[in-house]
Amino acid sequence: MTGTQTPPAAGAAPASLAVGAAPGSTPATAVAITSWSIHLPAPPTSTTTPCSAAPTSPGGRAGATSAPGFGTAVAGLPPVDPACPSDRAHTLLGRKGLLYKEPATRLALCAVHRALGLPDGVRPDATLDARTAVVAASNLGNVGTVIDVTRAVAREGSRGVSPMAAPNASSNVIASSVALWFRLGGPNLMVCSGETAGLDALALGTLLLRAGRADRVLVVGAEPDDETAVAVRRGPAATPPLRAGAACVVLEPAARAAAPLATLTVGPAVRRRADVPPWPAGPRVVVGPGHLDPAAAWGDCYGAQGVLQTALAARLVAEGADGVAVLCGGDDDGWRTALLTPATPTGRQP
């Protein structure tokens, strides 16, 4: 692809991006992105495609595309092939165990499945991996169940409620479902902090690595776009519209990563966009609102957006960009940034 060199944010002066530890503190352990995936189902009007033709992830599956890509509306965005919708998740994940899973949980499982490079249609038969953590980001993942159960109770009392919906009544269902599905016993976090949730999740993922709580972190964002989710978010007239999708970014300590794709640094959160620290000197690609903006082209994945943007940035870096910044957030929840730089050769820190 052709990575557009986007100018820095208005008013920004060349300076170092103030991310990571404060001056005087212990130097932070560098964190590498070692895999990623984007699982963005085609809009409902498009021809349904099986998952085998679908999502992007490193290494490609080039040539597997059977449907036209989308997202070319914004120059410079890499094409993303449409992935299977949540009701076709079994083509990727296998049939067993999906029955009571909500759409966002299914999409999250698909994104992780892809990022781990697992074969289509096969559920992994794994032993417990206590050193891999899961950090999920989603704000609306279980609002569908919450509203359905509430309406059922109001209509016919508790007998109208299926106990099979119980796991979905708990807001951490996406993170715990990923852990259970792939047998990941490390720390398990469900981030739901709104517009910044995706980058918040990546920040917590790097923190877990630095604290020695895990050797690998799967950061996965997922949102649904059913009627309930749209109503809770900001209504059907919102621009950009809410868009169902998921993305996964795999983090490992750079010193131990066998095949790093990029080095990741997540910056602190700020309240207003004007407070975002200046980008580093030199031309940079910026992925985010007002720059190379996947939300403007494809719709907004809300809590998953920061993960999706970072996955795209990892792809741009792997394809040769010398540094890609991610800008994520909004007026409701503030802003956060991340910086991706090329990974140094295997197993060495920059």
Add this chain to the structure above:
Amino acid sequence: MPALIAASSLRTCLGDGARTFAALLNGRTGVRELRHPLAGRLNVTAGYQIDEPAPGAALRAGAWLRECVAEALARAAVDPRRARVVALVGTGLRELAAVEELALTGAATAPSRLHFGPAVRDAAPGLAEVVTIANACSAGGHALALAQDLIDAGEADAVVVGAADTMTASMLAMIGKVAPTPTAQVRPFDRDRTGVLLGEGAAALVVVPEDWTGPAVGRLLATGLSCDAVHETAPDLDGICRAMRDAWARSRRGPEEVDLVVAHGTGTALNDPTECAALLRCLPRPGAPLITAVKGAVGHLSGAAALANLDVALRCLASGMVPPVVGLVHPLPEGDGLTFVRDVRARRGVTLAQVNAFGFGGVNAVTLVEAP
């Protein structure tokens, strides 16, 4: 590295932290008839609710959280306008009661209010970073673990750890669904326990580095984390033991030093025997530490449960008194060999407390704390 807890603030149905502890010492319970717009349709008849704002009002959890965050920051004398302060909020059910209101009446709520961003920022002017984690019934413990990690990494001068929860109809319906007859009171570790009831409340504490020279109410040694990855809702012995051992390993302290356990103790068929089994397996002298639990008195505070337990643990360390397990009459047989505090308060100086929190999805957080 250990960190200090500069201040802790709590709200339960029994009042603030001091009032809650006094009521616990006297064996009082806050259980009352359930007040909820759908009460009568849920097969749940009792709960541990806060009167103000009244049940049915909007965004109650955020109101309590705002109070707790403001109080904790004031007591700690930390000003987010003058220091790098980050807020981590743990919650089980967020403000999903507002989403249920949308289902029932069509009344919409600003989405940022569902995860408490505005509530925390109102209470902490100058604070920009509010990260909310929805980690079920151990959310507060997870937030606490991450707060200590942030302090260790030098990424903040102070971290506000908050937690808040109110009841949702959807979770009440699930509790009602699994109870053959409605539970009258939570009875942790009792052989005749009948299940859990929800409580309401919030908590906030301020975590600072060990070289902090301001006020301090506790020394935070470590929090161990694990995920069972075994079952969607049932607890798992191995997963819980991993969290306990992680806490001890990270603290570089031995399990033989634990002399108080503030247990998760939900009064459910599965949690209490599993928690007993974990303590019996992991503690070298399981009968040595005193074991107490608060949910018979304040209900299950969901995401705020861990921080409520921690506030109680800090008051035990400071006062030399440990409240009885309210609701416990006949200890369950699986607890043979453990020393539950029963009927009346125990007067014993305790120096190192373990606080347990386990949640749906097998998410476990075990915290070790001692006097400052």
